[in-house]
Amino acid sequence: MKDIAIILENRPGALADMGEVLGKNGINMEGLCGIPFNEGAVVHILVEDETVTRYVLESAGFKVSAVRDVLIMDIGRIELGMLPSIIDTIIFIEGGDISAVLTLKMTVKVPHGFRDKDLARPVVEVRDFKTDRLAYEIYSFGQDIVINPINPIGLKDSFKTQEHYKGRQPTKKGKE
Structure with missing residues (x-):
């Protein structure tokens, strides 16, 4: 599993556009987090295959800013x-x-x-x-x-x- 950070422009539908590109290419987001800033947002997605995901996103015009390893901890029950x-x-x-x-x-x-x-x-x-x-x-x-x-x-x-x-x-x- 890899964390991919993508810089999205600040416009309505930018996140939906990214999701549509990933979906059309059979890429599942296992996790998602977005952090807004002045000119847009940094969106982190968790994916299985970072190479294909990065290629698909960059080919569609999205800016990938980082790819990182992740540590995932399963919590059976949240009290x-x-x-x-x-x-x-x-x-x-x-x-x-x-x-x-x-x-x-x-x-x-x-x-x-x-x-x-x-x-x-x-x-x-x-x-x-x-x-x-x-x-x-x-x-x-x-x-x-x-x-x-x-x-x-x-x-x-x-x-x-x-x-x-x-x-x-x-x-x-x-x-x-």
């Missing part, structure tokens, strides 16, 4: 408490702007709406990064995972990139 150790920040990008940044905090408590203190359990609190306001609680109840909206965050109401991260806002280029 609710492992979520914050895997990821502790959620970033929503809407129209090229960061529309919300949420943080995850692990705690043990009685979830909102419960009255019996014996029902305390591990709870992942999803909080607004800017205000630290509790937005959601995530916890297990029997066999179910519950996402409990406490103060749901309207993404439009959260801060925008230009207000807090001047100079880092992605450019908004349309199709040429």
